[in-house]
Amino acid sequence: MFRYYLKLGLFSIRKNPVLSSLMVAAIAVGIGAFMTIINIDYVMSGNPIPHRSDVLYHVQVDSWSPNDAYEDPDLPPEQVTYLDGVALWSAGEARRQVLSYKTTRVVQPQAQGERPFSVQSRSTTADFFAMFDTPFLFGGGWDKAADDGEEYVVVINKEINERVFGGDNPVGESLVMNGKGYRVTGVMDTWEPMPKFYDINNGPFEAVEEVFFPFSVSIANELSSSGNTSCWKAAEGGWDGRLASECIWLQLWVELHGESERQDYLAFLDAYAESQKALGRFPRPLNNRLNNVMEWMDDREVVAKDVNVLLGIAFMFLIVCLLNTIGLLLAKVARRAGDISLRRALGASRRAVFSQYIVEAGIIGLCGGLLGVGMTWLGLQGIKGLYGDLDFIARLVTMDWPIIFAAIVLAIGAALAAALYPTWRACGVHPASQLKAL
Amino acid sequence: MELGPIWRALMRNKASYVLIALQIAVTMAIMVNAVGIIQERSQQMARPSGVDEENIFYLSSNIFDPDADFEAQIEADLDAIRSFPGVHNAVMSNTVPLQGGGWSEGITLEPDPDLDSTGVAIYFSDEHGIDTFGVNLIAGRNFSANEVNWHDYESDAWPPIAIVTRAMAEELFPDLSVDQTLGKTVYIHDTKPVTIIGITERMQAAWNSWSGVERSMLVPVKRGGAYARYVIRAEPGYRDEIMPQIEEMLASMTDNRIIRGMETMQQTRQESYLLDSSMVKLLLFIVTVLTAITGLGIAGLASFSVARRTKQIGTRRALGATRPAILRHFMLENFVITSVGVAGGAILAVAINMWMVNAFGLQRMAWYLVPVAMAALWLVGQVAVYGPARRATMVSPALATRSV
Numbered sequence: 001m002f003r004y005y006l007k008l009g010l011f012s013i014r015k016n017p018v019l020s021s022l023m024v025a026a027i028a029v030g031i032g033a034f035m036t037i038i039n040i041d042y043v044m045s046g047n048p049i050p051h052r053s054d055v056l057y058h059v060q061v062d063s064w065s066p067n068d069a070y071e072d073p074d075l076p077p078e079q080v081t082y083l084d085g086v087a088l089w090s091a092g093e094a095r096r097q098v099l100s101y102k103t104t105r106v107v108q109p110q111a112q113g114e115r116p117f118s119v120q121s122r123s124t125t126a127d128f129f130a131m132f133d134t135p136f137l138f139g140g141g142w143d144k145a146a147d148d149g150e151e152y153v154v155v156i157n158k159e160i161n162e163r164v165f166g167g168d169n170p171v172g173e174s175l176v177m178n179g180k181g182y183r184v185t186g187v188m189d190t191w192e193p194m195p196k197f198y199d200i201n202n203g204p205f206e207a208v209e210e211v212f213f214p215f216s217v218s219i220a221n222e223l224s225s226s227g228n229t230s231c232w233k234a235a236e237g238g239w240d241g242r243l244a245s246e247c248i249w250l251q252l253w254v255e256l257h258g259e260s261e262r263q264d265y266l267a268f269l270d271a272y273a274e275s276q277k278a279l280g281r282f283p284r285p286l287n288n289r290l291n292n293v294m295e296w297m298d299d300r301e302v303v304a305k306d307v308n309v310l311l312g313i314a315f316m317f318l319i320v321c322l323l324n325t326i327g328l329l330l331a332k333v334a335r336r337a338g339d340i341s342l343r344r345a346l347g348a349s350r351r352a353v354f355s356q357y358i359v360e361a362g363i364i365g366l367c368g369g370l371l372g373v374g375m376t377w378l379g380l381q382g383i384k385g386l387y388g389d390l391d392f393i394a395r396l397v398t399m400d401w402p403i404i405f406a407a408i409v410l411a412i413g414a415a416l417a418a419a420l421y422p423t424w425r426a427c428g429v430h431p432a433s434q435l436k437a438l
Numbered sequence: 439m440e441l442g443p444i445w446r447a448l449m450r451n452k453a454s455y456v457l458i459a460l461q462i463a464v465t466m467a468i469m470v471n472a473v474g475i476i477q478e479r480s481q482q483m484a485r486p487s488g489v490d491e492e493n494i495f496y497l498s499s500n501i502f503d504p505d506a507d508f509e510a511q512i513e514a515d516l517d518a519i520r521s522f523p524g525v526h527n528a529v530m531s532n533t534v535p536l537q538g539g540g541w542s543e544g545i546t547l548e549p550d551p552d553l554d555s556t557g558v559a560i561y562f563s564d565e566h567g568i569d570t571f572g573v574n575l576i577a578g579r580n581f582s583a584n585e586v587n588w589h590d591y592e593s594d595a596w597p598p599i600a601i602v603t604r605a606m607a608e609e610l611f612p613d614l615s616v617d618q619t620l621g622k623t624v625y626i627h628d629t630k631p632v633t634i635i636g637i638t639e640r641m642q643a644a645w646n647s648w649s650g651v652e653r654s655m656l657v658p659v660k661r662g663g664a665y666a667r668y669v670i671r672a673e674p675g676y677r678d679e680i681m682p683q684i685e686e687m688l689a690s691m692t693d694n695r696i697i698r699g700m701e702t703m704q705q706t707r708q709e710s711y712l713l714d715s716s717m718v719k720l721l722l723f724i725v726t727v728l729t730a731i732t733g734l735g736i737a738g739l740a741s742f743s744v745a746r747r748t749k750q751i752g753t754r755r756a757l758g759a760t761r762p763a764i765l766r767h768f769m770l771e772n773f774v775i776t777s778v779g780v781a782g783g784a785i786l787a788v789a790i791n792m793w794m795v796n797a798f799g800l801q802r803m804a805w806y807l808v809p810v811a812m813a814a815l816w817l818v819g820q821v822a823v824y825g826p827a828r829r830a831t832m833v834s835p836a837l838a839t840r841s842v
Contacts, residue, residue: 106502178502234627237594324735327457331742386716
């Protein structure tokens, strides 16, 4: 029977080519618009490090001003001061801890004729690589001894390795940055966490830094941050003034396994805050936070407000497209009341009529869904074209199988849902009621 | 009028008309809100930055030799740039309007760090700053060369004078006129006194979404070292020609630095508002497609209903109804459906707007968007229904006499 209904459905669709294509197009456009935005939202709200997101915690201690909270409603600062960062990092109370900030460096290739170029770099501590499970092409990170000994060591990414060392294994070789030689300990393979969770406040979709070197070395060289720095109290002059200030510019992450370790670490943070209060710092009430990766993404509202607005609009758009389809199907059924009552009079059951019309709607849904996937792809290309100058957008507009599958399922589901009422109405046509002449 | 019969005819086949009215209502809700957002963004993008956007470009010099004499190099660079043919003037500053990165400080009226402060964007400058940025000094005077000093990185000193924008002056002293504000002393960096010696008409901060974007302050400080940013104003028409030449000249002056981040003020504006301008384009696209779909839906439904009522139309024609009367019937029918739709749409649009204002902190939309959208949808409906209605008028009266 299914094949027969399929035949009937196709026949009926062919009989009204313009209206049928209008229905298919409406579903396709609705699905395309909705899935384009869903896709962007899905990538933006994705888990950047699924296998470790539950054990990595972002640390916040409230060192802010007595007058105002860092951010309403009463949120602690999103970064830490040098004083607190170093104290908490040195305490080593968690399984692992990493303290870091972003800074800009100039790489001077030693080969003849190569011009120096600037790189985005991250000054960080030894645990960075193990904690965030960064992939390595050659070698690896450095150890705590290198942090403590202010050793000039460096981890570079694949592109820098290509550019400076021609892609060979450079471990042990020297990379010159701003006139100082750094021993290469490893080459990082492609690593693109989306969002860039470990440094949200300097752009959640920025590229990962190209070069990593020890925090202790950058402090000794007085390298200031190229990321955000905020102060509630004026800093004294000079580098020492900066280090002793209440300005926040460092990101601190710790690794903790399980709720009990989290509670212990929170207790440790509270005790630390109390000890600072005793020294006359931390004028605000205790307000320390530990958020794991996904909690932190939510807290920072990584998904842009515009995307949420667009998501709502695209959803309503889909509704309009479906209303359009329901209306047209209904009109079609009303027009074919004669056919239906004839079939019913000749013995077709309500169920048979129902099957026939639902198959027809299914075909329209499937066509709409397939076309909708194409529309989604077009939509993403359009978005890429529109925002082309922002390279992070290019990283947002990838399309994967789950999304394609979801688009098709959504389209068929939507078309079937849209067909339910008209089909039910079709079943309600009385046998022979429409056969008499007017 | 024939509203009675039209309404009764509609009631005979409620469902599909209810659906089309619903579709019109949701379309209108989207239309009104999308246009509201478009208006809001367009207004933001239309704000002038106050500087000579057509002719300004900027670049950064990054000296990587830690032992170089930074100050001497910067002075030499600025002299060379200023005497370059086609250059109007140049200054070393930390940023330009809308650039995205900058420096802000809090200003208080008394030397007390516990007082509420007014945030202000800081532009480091010298006596060439006003002319280079092309901002309009509406009161007071410019810095003189002997008032400009190099920043001492070991101290937290601030210069005793500054030039602020009119918006900043009005924020600090709302009751005073611009001229009365001149000479007032305020406090920066907790307790350091600063006297306002000049007021500019307008110079935006580096952050376009900051509520204080119109508040900025020029201070007579040369602040640069290994890293320095030069802002250059070209003579009209020379910008594109001299950009690569200046980059080349600076690169060839010393081999221990790189020149990077060269950009025009126009590019900066574009990048600064890229998200907004793209949002505007996206919403325009959505509203257009949506209106088209709804229009096609109306046309499709009307053609079905014409086809279904062929016989009735024939009967009416046979009973003496004229072609214009048939046309009027379908046009009026559509007008009734659309009216129900836009009435619902108006309520839905306002509800959604109220929700978005709450949830996303958007601005309330302008009230007149509702009647404008109503009129637009009435028009769309009439245009969409015209084709099928015309076809209805072609139905021959003789049709009524034939049986199925």
